[in-house]
Amino acid sequence: MRLAYKLDDAMSSAEGAAPRPAPTRLDRLESEAVYILREAAAFVRPALLFSGGKDSAVLLHLALKAFAPQKPGFKLLHIDTGHNFPEVIAYRDQRARQTGLDLIVREVEESIRRGSVRVESETASRNAAQAVTLVEAQQEFEFDALIGGARRDEEKARAKERVFSHRDAFGAWRPRAQRPELWSLFNRRLGAGEHMRVFPLSNWTEADVWAYIARERIELPRLYYAHERAVVRRAGLLFPVTALTPAGENETIESLTVRFRTVGDITCTCPVESTAEGAEEVLRETLTASVSERGATRIDDRANAAAMERRKLEGYF
């Protein structure tokens, strides 16, 4: 019987296989994300935030890998703004069925009815309001860890986020009191009523996500790829024309070939012109893009450079 020692011993042994190619950055990122997901599994009641968007699709794919051949021990949780594209909701439900994982949906609409969320109008963006419903759901189910697909490259306030990000009993993030995070020795300790946000994709970029989707052939909602859509132009951005977001009186409706780079709240998510039919073509466009993901497509983030930071302080993901 051979002893496990060093690689060169293993190589020189009779049954030695050819050396493996050096790991790529996607291998490193994948292994790291799997490690983080397995750490998150050590919580009592973890949930994985699954919206049907591309980052959460990658996260779910990684979770299936991390615990194979078992099912991940996570519930899926979606905070539905009521402003989602129907294709994305259909994809969300389909993936939940395929994986056999429990899907919990909590609606911002319900928080509005209860009065814990107030909105200025029916068509105002509900991105910020999600924070309230999320914390309500976290408390309802006593989730002690919420696993999300947020990446540090998305936005300035996210760039300072920990992988294991501690939230107090009010669900709030306190950037000045963040715990130092050393090596991969995560601090999972919680006080009463507190919970952890866990971000396995922290070190991924938008290009990494698309490269991984291409490599792993991860299925996504069709919205992410080129399709014909009725849009209007406002302030240099394209706006989708939907029942919730009709064209203004003096606006010209155009039918363009577009794709979405993010698929959040309909009222604040804009498509870009594109002919990309698959993940590799999207990746090619991403690598040569001149406008950042959120800058191109999220109106609410453009409104105020500090918008994300303020929302995070209040419990936003």
Added chain:
Amino acid sequence: MDAAGLSSAVIAAPGAQIRFMTAGSVDDGKSTLIGRLLLDSGALMRDQVDTLGAEDLANLTDGLEAERAQGITIDVAYRYFATPQTSFVIADAPGHEQYTRNMVTAASNSDLAVLVIDATRVVDGVLRPQTRRHATIAALMGLDLIVAVNKMDALGWSQERFEDVRAAVDDLAGGLGLRNVRCIPISAQRGDNVVRRGGADWWAGPTLIELIKRSHGARDFSNDRLRMPIQTLLRDGAKRLYAGRMESGVVRPGDTVAVGAAKTLAAVARVCVAGRPAPMGVAGDSIAIELTEERDAARGDVIADVGVRYVRSVTADLCWLDEDAWVKGRRYQFRQGALETQALIEDVHFVRDVADLSERPAPASLRLNDIASVRISTRDPILADLYRGGGGPGAFVLFDPQTNQTCAAGMIREAL
């Protein structure tokens, strides 16, 4: 390069990811350097450039509203940029002394450190205290160091002044036992020798980005002995799989391994990656191992080579990270790999003054930012592995059992 060429290069090439940290004294130009790296490598998007003032590169790394108000960086910020062959993660650590713990955090998650020195402020070969402190921490944490000698344009690219700084750095590096420290003359403001060449006609060496690329990213620990801390157990029908990430070494079906501190020997039946059998697992891989016979092992136990050693007492360098000072006699929660147990700091041998490297003996307490040599004992046996850069079993952290804060980072220097 055309778009099609770029895409296939990024998808097909080995494409390492290099994680490096930046450090430097306040106002030495660290934020400007990061802005320059992002700008000249084409990582900035149009909307991000639009929000900048004229060439105000430092604004790019400003994050939180609070620090914009204070004018200092208060936390570690991560930045991402890519060239066709390589992607980079920058951990931007603050220069302000009050937040040195964040430098330790950034260092622990980096493959190497880039230390920025303002050449105009090195007088008579004396480096500033914060520069010495940062170099010391990089040395303690086993990081390779690249020194960016900045603001050379303000010195008319004087080769003599550059050599003065280099001599001071070599002196410091010698005292710290740092080898292969590279100095490079740059101007972050003008972009000389950062991504593109410029400034000094006497400089024949590489640009900063070329130097960073030579590090090839994460260190390869496949030649070290097998260590796989078990994170969780998985079931495959009636069979049990031990899942974790390999800290070091190689494991293949047929290998004999030692399981847990009891060092129960077992043979590896199967190595799985993502639920599928693989010919081997190598350092850095997240894998699952099936043994030919089940062993009583759980999260926190380690699957290791048969020569592994466990101890209950070690000497370590400890960086204190908490506002609350160390309390003598208090038990702290100790984490090494996936193992959590209790630990007691039995002895503080000395606190190191990181400015002049002197040792202050037998201090009564350890406070925020102190770096001390301590003897620490643990309730359960821990791996006797010594620290090497890049984490691994020689690294541990302490948590405060009451406040739950992460209060210290430790590096094992001697197993007792």
